[in-house]
Amino acid sequence: MMISGGGGGGGKSSWSSSTSSWVPTTSVSASGKRIQREMVELNNDPPPDCSAGPKGDNLYHWIATIIGTPETPYQGGIFFLDIKFPIDYPFKPPEVVFKTRIYHCNVDPDGRVSMGILKDDWSPALTITKVLLEVRSIMTNPDPYNAVVPGIAHLYSGDRAKHDDIAAEWTVRFAK
């Protein structure tokens, strides 16, 4: 098990409290070092309405929160996401799953997010910060042409008002 900085869900991670701070750059692997660096970056310059950090003591399993953007059906909702890093990160993308149910054509019933940068368009240069920004972006602008839930996409294209009403209703029921 990798030694990691402490941190709670939704809370900010405290670098100074790390139990391995005396040899931080040599005691972890490539991916571990990379993940720690991203954690520092995230804490220093968090994206708006987002936060993320390791869940418990497992550096490879994070929990993130995204606050619904104003002027969208998700406004005011607090959405929790699981982020799991593969062992060969950053060569493979992390797995991002909504733990809070959300009515969205690019999120499947199990909560898995379907985005280009989490599949074929992944690059090692991408970071969790960029991933969270992208997730927030599709909440503002769904991509019905690459939908994983065709029914929702159909409604989004055909009856936007009704789609937004349903999304808002789900937000009230699950995210508030």
Place this chain on the structure above:
Amino acid sequence: MSVIDTPAVHHRSGGATDHRHPSKRKFDDEDDEDFSDLVCVRMRKDEAKAVNSWSASSSSSSSDAGGCSSLQQQQRSHIQFFVRMMSAGNTIVMQAFPEDTVKSIHERIQSMKGIPLFEQRLIYRGKQLQWEQTLAECFIQNDANLQLVGRMRSTEHPQAWQVINDMVSLVYRLCRGETVHDALKTVKGLMTSYLNMTPRIDNDSASGYFQIFMSSSAPAVLVMLYVSPYAGNKDCADSSVRHFLSSCRNILSKALHGQCARVVLEFCKLLRRVGSHDPLYLFCRSTFGSLLETAGVSYGSGSDNVKGLVLIQDIFPFVCELANSLLRDLDLSIVSPSAAGPLSNDVGDFSAFLLPLRTGIKEQQAVKDSMAQDKHHKLTEEIEYLHGLYVQLLNKIDQCLQKMDQSLAGQEMMEGDNLYPAWSHYLSILKELYQISKLYDGAEEKLWGVLTRQRSVLCLLIVRYAKRTDEHQWILEHRYVTNFESRRHLAMMMFPEVKEDYEELHEMLIDRSQLLTESFEYIARAEPDSLHAGLFMEFKNEEATGPGVLREWFLLVCQAIFNPQNALFVACPNDRRRFFPNPASKVHPLHLEYFSFAGRVIALALMHRVQVGIVFDRVFFLQLAGNYIAIEDIRDADPYLYTSCKQILDMDADFIDSDSLGLTFVREVEELGQRKVVELCPGGKNLVVNSKNRDKYVDLLIQDRFVTSISEQVSHFVKGFADILSNSKLQQYFFQSLDLEDLDWMLHGSEDTISVEDWKAHTEYNGYKETDIQISWFWEIVGRMTADQRKVLLFFWTSVKYLPVEGFRGLASRLYIYRSLEPGDRLPSSHTCFFRLCFPAYSSMAVMKDRLEVITQEHIGCSFGTW
């Protein structure tokens, strides 16, 4: 003429039986002597020329004529000659008639000097004179000087000398027309005695023995016997010479072949004068060629002759002779394709003689600058002449291939009836041309140019005529002249041939519920040799046996081996049929033994020509071929790693140098739930990836991920695979000779949907006629089946789940529909071993359709035999 010392002569004449005064005799015969000298001088020159000629010529006959003339001339005149005694300084003068025998001279010496007859040897011009020869036959002239030596007790190999001399004496008697009882048996017996005396291990002693054979003129007298006009002599000589030649090749050890070769070369030179098509000459030449494989050959000056080696210059005439013979026969095969074409022996001999010649030329080219001008000049002639032969042969073979192409145009290429025997040696000749082409600049380009133009014909030659015993690696140096069929043929010849005889097959009795473990026991624990004949397969509690059951077993066991749940192999994410070894396979303690087992199973499936429906990923295939894995090769095995590595290599240098990626030269692996850090190079943990070292980093990462992590698995698979090949050393070459696509087709077979038309065209009927209504219904029903149903039906019928690339044509036999005598409510049945489907004459199409739909359900069609 030298003046004789009168006192010495006078001193010896006291004991001589000759009453005539020597001085007086000399003066009286002055004119006759002069004439004889002139005749003899001309004879000697003719003889020398004939011996050195590369081919029979008229000089031989003129020499014979001269000999006859000389004999006639000398029959009426005495010969005076000198014999130098064993002790230094003593010489006696003797006179005799030309027709006197050597033995009579020995007898007179005995009476004059008291030396026992059997202890005397007369030497003239370096050769011992045989008792039965006449002075004329020995070419003894007036004033000739002979040397008398003793047959001393210390003479080397006295018994061998005695046997050879006895044989030579007997041959001389036969040549004079004497009738000898049981001559053939006696001569052969003496030859056998001599050969039995020859040491088989001690090279130096053997050298002495063969020197005796040469010094005694045994080859010359045997050839003399061969051309003798007297009845029975030719057969006697033929039999004796063949006996000697066969013993050289088969009985004497290879270490002695160099010594044998010198003797055989002598026979060749003598026999060539008889005729270049004489059967004994051809046999002799062939033997010489085969001895050269192990005999040492000298490429230097004549001084090396002391070592008893054959000279390159001695070999070259044979190369020319055979090349011209091949050219003639190739010409014939162009004009008349049904002619026999080049003889198998000629091609083999050509190859045998070319090998030392090519070696010699190569050696000379390597030391060309330091070679003396004289030697250089000598070998230069051979080099230039050989190039001329190469050009002629290449042009001729090009014409032959064009002729082949024309013959095949408009005909079904693979029809056996259209192939001619003349074509069968083209491939062997091309191989020799390839070897020659390596000696000359630009020659290889010409050869491959011809082969590129005649590619389709070359591939046909490979498929039809390439043999297991031949060596074909040269063809694959330029793979573009081959195609899938020819490459597959060459690869398949590395496997043993599957036997038909059930007695020799490796038997297996397998419980279906324990398929993988029991198969492992039968295959992995077997001696490799016991698998080379093929497999015989039975499932427990089932009646069925034979090739159909074996095909089913191959499918099932491969499914089990490559099942990801067994953790031996990993499927590619985007192509689940494509596999490579699982780095995590070590969860199973016997995993390496299972990889050997897997190697054997795959080799056996290929050997039995069973398509098993899986293919290898490129990273696995390339390692089996001993090749390097580059980034493009991992595209299917790990698309994410491939894409990420490409991006790392393409990233802006400043970005990667800023260490934004946070990468060092390490890789993280998970083993049994535990994360481990692997350094890609010493000190990798502290080595940051930057724009200068990223190429190396990507390379090391790929090697660790796809080579190092599975190297043990691959090496065990390789070992198992090699066990099944006829020659296990060819394992890497097996995979090098194929493309990945070739192997895909061999292992997986066709990926096309089954063609009903092709199926129908390869089906025959028994009890039904093609025009019967039931047959029409059958094909109509099959035509309407889904692709999956057709697959199940085919498997039910034949146990073939994946067709070869050629479709039904590639199967071992045609398919058959038999009329069953069972009632109409019965289901169809099959004999998969014989590709036989049986059904009764159903009363309606609806009934037939119903019955066929039952057997084409997956769980029934693929598990027959259990009820």
